[in-house]
Amino acid sequence: MPNIISLQTIKETLNAQIIVADSGLDDMIEHVYASDLMSDLLAFGKPNSILLTGLATKQAVISAHMAEFKGVVFVRGKLPKDNADKYARDKKIVLLSTQFDMYESCVRIYAAMSPGVLPTSATIEEQPPEHTLLSQDFHIQGRDFSNAGNVSTEIKEILKKIGIDSQISRRVAISTYEGELNVIMHANQGTARLIVSPTAIEVIIKDQGPGIPDIEMAMQEGFTTASEEMRAMGFGSGMGLPNINKNTDELRIESKINDGTTVYMKFNIEK
Amino acid sequence: MSDCQHHWVMTNVKYGFVIFEKCYHCKELRTYFTEDDSLLLGDEYREGEHFYNRLESAQSFTFDLICTRCNRLETFNDLIGLFYCTSCMPNCQVEKLQQQYAPHKTWIMVAFGVLPDAKKNPIPQAKLDILSDYFNQRRDTTRSRIKIVSFELIADLARCKGGFIHDVGLLTKEGPSEERKPLF
Amino acid sequence: MTVQELIKIMGLTPLSTFEDREVKGVFISDMVSDVMTAAKSGNLWLTIQTHKSIVSTANLADVSAVVITGGKKVPQETIDIASKYNIALLSSPLPTYTLAIKLHELGIEAE
Ligand SMILES: [Zn+2]
Ligand SMILES: [Zn+2]
Numbered sequence: 001m002p003n004i005i006s007l008q009t010i011k012e013t014l015n016a017q018i019i020v021a022d023s024g025l026d027d028m029i030e031h032v033y034a035s036d037l038m039s040d041l042l043a044f045g046k047p048n049s050i051l052l053t054g055l056a057t058k059q060a061v062i063s064a065h066m067a068e069f070k071g072v073v074f075v076r077g078k079l080p081k082d083n084a085d086k087y088a089r090d091k092k093i094v095l096l097s098t099q100f101d102m103y104e105s106c107v108r109i110y111a112a113m114s115p116g117v118l119p120t121s122a123t124i125e126e127q128p129p130e131h132t133l134l135s136q137d138f139h140i141q142g143r144d145f146s147n148a149g150n151v152s153t154e155i156k157e158i159l160k161k162i163g164i165d166s167q168i169s170r171r172v173a174i175s176t177y178e179g180e181l182n183v184i185m186h187a188n189q190g191t192a193r194l195i196v197s198p199t200a201i202e203v204i205i206k207d208q209g210p211g212i213p214d215i216e217m218a219m220q221e222g223f224t225t226a227s228e229e230m231r232a233m234g235f236g237s238g239m240g241l242p243n244i245n246k247n248t249d250e251l252r253i254e255s256k257i258n259d260g261t262t263v264y265m266k267f268n269i270e271k
Numbered sequence: 272m273s274d275c276q277h278h279w280v281m282t283n284v285k286y287g288f289v290i291f292e293k294c295y296h297c298k299e300l301r302t303y304f305t306e307d308d309s310l311l312l313g314d315e316y317r318e319g320e321h322f323y324n325r326l327e328s329a330q331s332f333t334f335d336l337i338c339t340r341c342n343r344l345e346t347f348n349d350l351i352g353l354f355y356c357t358s359c360m361p362n363c364q365v366e367k368l369q370q371q372y373a374p375h376k377t378w379i380m381v382a383f384g385v386l387p388d389a390k391k392n393p394i395p396q397a398k399l400d401i402l403s404d405y406f407n408q409r410r411d412t413t414r415s416r417i418k419i420v421s422f423e424l425i426a427d428l429a430r431c432k433g434g435f436i437h438d439v440g441l442l443t444k445e446g447p448s449e450e451r452k453p454l455f
Numbered sequence: 456m457t458v459q460e461l462i463k464i465m466g467l468t469p470l471s472t473f474e475d476r477e478v479k480g481v482f483i484s485d486m487v488s489d490v491m492t493a494a495k496s497g498n499l500w501l502t503i504q505t506h507k508s509i510v511s512t513a514n515l516a517d518v519s520a521v522v523i524t525g526g527k528k529v530p531q532e533t534i535d536i537a538s539k540y541n542i543a544l545l546s547s548p549l550p551t552y553t554l555a556i557k558l559h560e561l562g563i564e565a566e
Contacts, residue, residue: 031552032552033550033552034483034551034552034555035485035503035551036438036484036485036486036489036504037485037503037504040503040525044525044550052552054484054485054486054489055486056286076489076493078286081306101482101483101493102482102483102484102555103480103481103482103483103501103555103559106483106551106552106555106556106559107555107556107559110555110556110559281492284492286488330486330488331488332488332491332492334492353511353515355508355510355511357536378514378540380511380515406515406517409495409496409516409517410496410516410517411476411496411497411517414474414476414517415517415541417514417515434507434508434511435508436487436491436508436511436512436515437487437488437508438486438487438488439506439508
């Protein structure tokens with residue numbers, strides 16, 4: 001039986017200040033994730049978690065949304081900059097800020113957890129999704145870090161609207177986000193195509209970037225050596241391909257140096 | 272007032288990004304700190320005579336020190352970061368200091384000023400000593416101490432393999448890269 | 456409690472060579488900025504950050520040991536530098552949150 005706790009209890013036990021909680025504090029939290037490394041959160045974070053972090057940026061909120069977290073607590077009194085609050089409001093993510101540090105926050109949440117209490121609201125019977133065939137294209141603007149996450153967010157919402165299982169749409173969102181970041185980091189522009197069929201979701205991300213010199217190497221966990229050109233961009237290297245690989249049922253990458261990269265991802269819809 | 276046995280604490284802590292840029296024409300490296308989160312990734316851009324290209328941006332922070340006893344404020348907005356030596360060059364003054372101080376259980380750290388200004392006007396050693404005092408006051412000095420020196424002591428910046436203590440890989444998939452990107 | 460005692464009780468794996476010392480409190484962060492600003496002397500630092508700069512950060516902040524959580528693989532270079540500076544670099548297969556709770560149950564409080 002998982003230990004669970006409401007956002008309201010977390011707010012109280014951490015003496016937290018509410019930054020965004022338009023959707024209320026009734027949601028139940030099953031896992032606590034204490035980290036500042038967003039790649040790790042995207043790779044290992046479980047849905048219905050809360051993120052405790054000292055990384056007070058919009059990227060933390062985007063990553064939390066991609067991983068289907070319910071909320072983010074900024075520790076040590078930090079407040080997120082730029083328009084993290086607006087993003088959180090749009091995506092119905094709760095943002096809190098506590099004066100406690102990460103360790104104290106972990107300990108307090110643990111102490112306040114009531115083991116084995118299930119949420120009172122019964123699960124709503126879900127309508128079987130209507131198997132509409134859907135195909136839609138999205139533009140990804142390269143080098144525009146401020147809009148990173150827009151396309152994956154949009155795709156995630158579309159999938160939710162048409163009733164795709166949240167486990168699958170979460171995997172689609174995470175993989176698309178990684179792919180989107182690759183385009184933003186390495187190319188001037190790119191496109192994402194979303195295709196939904198009765199049996200699978202496909203996302204194809206194309207860019208006109210520098211290309212990946214050695215795909216096999218790039219697929220390895222912790223791969224870091226980037227081309228000189230990518231280094232010059234100041235950001236690139238890890239590519240997030242291993243993380244995409246983990247979340248897809250099928251992954252194909254085609255890349256030509258100085259021409260571009262195409263990442264084809266397929267996610268099976270199980271009956 | 273000068274009799275004060277200063278006890279330093281950090282104040283005015285600001286989180287943001289350190290940006291490293293290089294002009295392709297004159298090869299001048301410049302650094303600055305910004306709190307701006309939007310992190311526009313560097314395309315080449317022109318500023319007067321220079322064509323700056325972003326080499327690297329890392330998450331970092333700036334701070335000042337204040338004495339809790341006499342309220343003296345020592346600002347450090349001219350400090351772009353602390354740097355660790357990896358003993359890459361035997362003839363490097365930093366490495367020589369490391370060897371000299373190691374038996375006394377004192378670790379050497381290198382302070383970088385804002386470039387290019389710091390090349391002409393380096394952070395005075397007296398100020399770096401205050402920074403050393405601060406870190407030593409925070410630690411158990413019966414075990415070991417910290418000594419902070421200026422980056423000009425590095426024998427050859429272009430060949431130095433040392434690294435900045437900056438945050439890497441928080442936002443992106445960029446794994447922790449083994450080698451510092453070539454900056455100089 | 457000392458680092459060596461903690462290694463035995465918590466089943467941590469030592470990666471570097473180091474001098475034993477007292478553990479006082481816990482600090483959790485993957486940001487070297489936060490450790491440099493807020494960690495205290497003797498703290499046990501829990502992180503999933505494995506870049507070699509964690510060693511210099513641990514040295515500056517005078518933490519008693521760095522525990523890499525989640526069983527994350529640590530580059531050999533990071534381990535070598537830790538040994539050089541006598542910094543205890545340890546590894547735990549547990550995620551940060553779970554390890555934090557276990558340390559709390561062991562009676563190690565925030566400093
Ligand atoms: Zn004073
Ligand atoms: Zn050196």
